[in-house]
Amino acid sequence: MSPTHTANLLDRYFLKERLPTIWCPGCGLGTANGAILRGFEAAGVDQDKTVLVNGIGCSGRTAAYLDFDVLKGTHGRAIAFATGIKLYRPELTVVVMAGDGDTLAIGGNHFIHAARRNVDIKVILFNNFIYGMTGGQVSPTTPAGARGSTAPHGYNERSFDACKLAEAAGASFVARSTSYHVQLLSKIVRDALLHKGFALVEVLTQCPQQYGRWNKSGDAFDMLTWFKDNAVRAEQAAKMPADDLVGKFTIGELVKQ
Amino acid sequence: MTRKLLQGNEACVEAAIAAGVRFFAGYPITPATEIAEGMANRLPEVGGVFIQMEDEIGSIAACIGASVAGAKALTATSGPGASLMLENLGFAVISETPVVIVNVMRGGPSTGLPTFPAQMDVMQARWGAHGDYPMVAYAPSSVRETYELTIRAINTAELLRTPVFLLSDAMIGHMREAITLPDPSELQLIERKRPDPDNADFAPHRGSQDGFIIPEMARFGDGFRFHVDSNVHDEYGFPATERNDIADKLIRRLNNKTKAHADELIIVEEDQLEDADVAIFAFGSSARSALEAVDMARQRGLKVGLLKAMTLWPFPEEYVDKWTRRVKAWVVPEMNLGQMVREVSLAVNGRVPVYPLNRVDGLLIEPHQILSLIEKQIFAIA
Numbered sequence A: 001m002s003p004t005h006t007a008n009l010l011d012r013y014f015l016k017e018r019l020p021t022i023w024c025p026g027c028g029l030g031t032a033n034g035a036i037l038r039g040f041e042a043a044g045v046d047q048d049k050t051v052l053v054n055g056i057g058c059s060g061r062t063a064a065y066l067d068f069d070v071l072k073g074t075h076g077r078a079i080a081f082a083t084g085i086k087l088y089r090p091e092l093t094v095v096v097m098a099g100d101g102d103t104l105a106i107g108g109n110h111f112i113h114a115a116r117r118n119v120d121i122k123v124i125l126f127n128n129f130i131y132g133m134t135g136g137q138v139s140p141t142t143p144a145g146a147r148g149s150t151a152p153h154g155y156n157e158r159s160f161d162a163c164k165l166a167e168a169a170g171a172s173f174v175a176r177s178t179s180y181h182v183q184l185l186s187k188i189v190r191d192a193l194l195h196k197g198f199a200l201v202e203v204l205t206q207c208p209q210q211y212g213r214w215n216k217s218g219d220a221f222d223m224l225t226w227f228k229d230n231a232v233r234a235e236q237a238a239k240m241p242a243d244d245l246v247g248k249f250t251i252g253e254l255v256k257q
Numbered sequence B: 001m002t003r004k005l006l007q008g009n010e011a012c013v014e015a016a017i018a019a020g021v022r023f024f025a026g027y028p029i030t031p032a033t034e035i036a037e038g039m040a041n042r043l044p045e046v047g048g049v050f051i052q053m054e055d056e057i058g059s060i061a062a063c064i065g066a067s068v069a070g071a072k073a074l075t076a077t078s079g080p081g082a083s084l085m086l087e088n089l090g091f092a093v094i095s096e097t098p099v100v101i102v103n104v105m106r107g108g109p110s111t112g113l114p115t116f117p118a119q120m121d122v123m124q125a126r127w128g129a130h131g132d133y134p135m136v137a138y139a140p141s142s143v144r145e146t147y148e149l150t151i152r153a154i155n156t157a158e159l160l161r162t163p164v165f166l167l168s169d170a171m172i173g174h175m176r177e178a179i180t181l182p183d184p185s186e187l188q189l190i191e192r193k194r195p196d197p198d199n200a201d202f203a204p205h206r207g208s209q210d211g212f213i214i215p216e217m218a219r220f221g222d223g224f225r226f227h228v229d230s231n232v233h234d235e236y237g238f239p240a241t242e243r244n245d246i247a248d249k250l251i252r253r254l255n256n257k258t259k260a261h262a263d264e265l266i267i268v269e270e271d272q273l274e275d276a277d278v279a280i281f282a283f284g285s286s287a288r289s290a291l292e293a294v295d296m297a298r299q300r301g302l303k304v305g306l307l308k309a310m311t312l313w314p315f316p317e318e319y320v321d322k323w324t325r326r327v328k329a330w331v332v333p334e335m336n337l338g339q340m341v342r343e344v345s346l347a348v349n350g351r352v353p354v355y356p357l358n359r360v361d362g363l364l365i366e367p368h369q370i371l372s373l374i375e376k377q378i379f380a381i382a
Helices: A006-013 A029-043 A078-088 A100-106 A108-117 A162-169 A182-194 A208-215 A220-230 A234-239 B008-018 B033-046 B056-068 B079-095 B122-127 B143-160 B170-174 B244-260 B284-299 B317-324 B340-348 B367-378
Strands: A050-054 A069-072 A093-099 A122-127 A173-178 A199-204 A231-233 A249-256 B002-007 B021-026 B049-052 B072-077 B099-107 B113-117 B136-138 B163-169 B176-181 B227-229 B268-271 B278-282 B304-309 B311-313 B329-334 B354-358
Touching: A006 A029, A029 A122, A029 A182, A050 A078, A069 A078, A078 A093, A078 A100, A078 A108, A078 B021, A078 B049, A078 B056, A093 A100, A100 A108, A100 A122, A100 A162, A108 A162, A108 B056, A122 A182, A162 A173, A162 A199, A162 A249, A173 A182, A182 A199, A182 A249, A208 A220, A220 A231, A231 A234, A234 A249, B002 B008, B002 B143, B008 B021, B008 B033, B008 B072, B008 B099, B008 B143, B008 B163, B008 B170, B008 B176, B021 B033, B021 B056, B033 B049, B033 B072, B033 B170, B056 B072, B056 B079, B056 B099, B072 B079, B072 B143, B079 B099, B079 B122, B079 B163, B079 B244, B099 B143, B099 B170, B113 B170, B122 B136, B122 B163, B122 B311, B136 B143, B143 B163, B143 B170, B143 B176, B163 B170, B163 B284, B170 B284, B268 B317, B278 B284, B278 B317, B278 B340, B278 B367, B284 B304, B284 B329, B284 B367, B304 B317, B317 B340, B329 B340, B329 B367, B340 B354, B354 B367
Parallel strands: A050 A069, A050 A093, A069 B227, A093 A122, A122 A199, A173 A199, A231 A249, B021 B049, B021 B072, B072 B099, B099 B163, B136 B163, B278 B304, B278 B329, B329 B354
Antiparallel strands: A173 A249, B002 B176, B099 B113, B136 B311, B268 B304
16 A cells, blocks of 8 residues: 555645645544545545545534535434435445544434444544543543543543444454554555455544643654554554553454455 | 225224334333234334333334334324323424324323323423424324324425324224225325435534425435534534524524424314304324314204314414404314313404313313304304
């Protein structure tokens, strides 16, 4: 897979007059979006036959700058809108691009049922572990003990692992990458698009403005370094003893049926 | 033409298929389930799509998605499900997406009286979602009217690019009557206006500010690459949340749609009102009892007439105003604690007394109850 030059990516996929984005300095969404579009290109998507469905919040703007058919609906319902589009027009490629709150909190029910149905939509889940746009409230992926504006004393709940949840619900393709591992991200997005059936691509992205400040995780560089240091490739993780994986997370293709 | 003995809910299914509905997403709920079951049976026969979703939120969302992708879409539910659908009702309004919601009303609040009819959701249909929005709601009082008004609801949704309610109830939905189904070629169907495929400046939200001209609607996947957004948006569908001037124009234009088309939307039946001293305003199941009450009153020499509203929203205030100039009193029987009577009273504006008659035990208002109110309270007959 040869990487596309950024200028070509901009020309081909972006509505340049809509730029710049609303995202904060250091946000991972722009990097992730670039990698995702390279995956689109590698999969050979037809821009006229591809629908992007956005959720709400910072990640709910990932499609707003793109030259596709785009639906940005209500919070949590992106997968349900996408289901209707795909079932009525199966010839279209339908990609949901939504955040951790959208997909796992308010829209969790739609998420598990779409996975169970194996409806042929692709869900790209931007997981920044927090509600960014509304000011740093905890989400279902906020790690236990982490802080947010609605957990100023530390979050006392356990978090979801979106990939395990999707697998248990019956998803036929599950993969994870980060805004640091951009080449892997492009590859798994391509593979998800080429897969027939429900596909989840979870992208861990840094939110230095909200998550970083609340948790003293440093700036974007520090958070990306953390992704780099703690990610373990799925193939590698399979060979490692469980104790060595404590505090780490797996990336790459996790489920393919 | 075919003669059939159908339930109200079955008539709704047949009308939807005849009007070109090719997508249904729903969730089972009494007393509306027969509509989902009927669509599950019929849609595959005509190349359409049926899906039972995980809840009513997802049901209306899937219908909206399918509609943006080009389908005529319909969903059916009852009060508890209607409550869940209100969220995306607002999205259908602001995104100007045609969709029809059938609410086969049952007693509420909450789980309430699942198997008994009520008319408690008429205000929910109008005002239940947040924000200011236009609404069209039809209320059938027979199986035949369920057929006709289902087609009308689908036509109106397509014409105005807006969600439309059909407010049936447990009695109308489950009652069987013989009806004559028209030949499909006799039906007058309305289709949303599509942009010229060569239109390089397609704007999915460019309509006239007065609401008369409804914007053209493209389908996803046809090469227009247009954006549909739940935020306040500009003519092209791009978010304009920093533009108060655009917000003002959009919200007013959306609300002007039903005002501009009110004459086409409002359907009533006027029965024996010309010489009436007393007018009954009724709709749905209650209108059947009201019609019987009019006949009983006439037999007793009392001049009573009926204004039957088949359109509840926009409210037929001009008809109420017209007959208020001639009658001495209004009676408003409804299976709730007084919802449409507020609209009647607003239109009457104190000129003559308005008598509510309410029932919330899940049973129908009976003709003699209406007659008794008219005799005792209006004509002071002991």
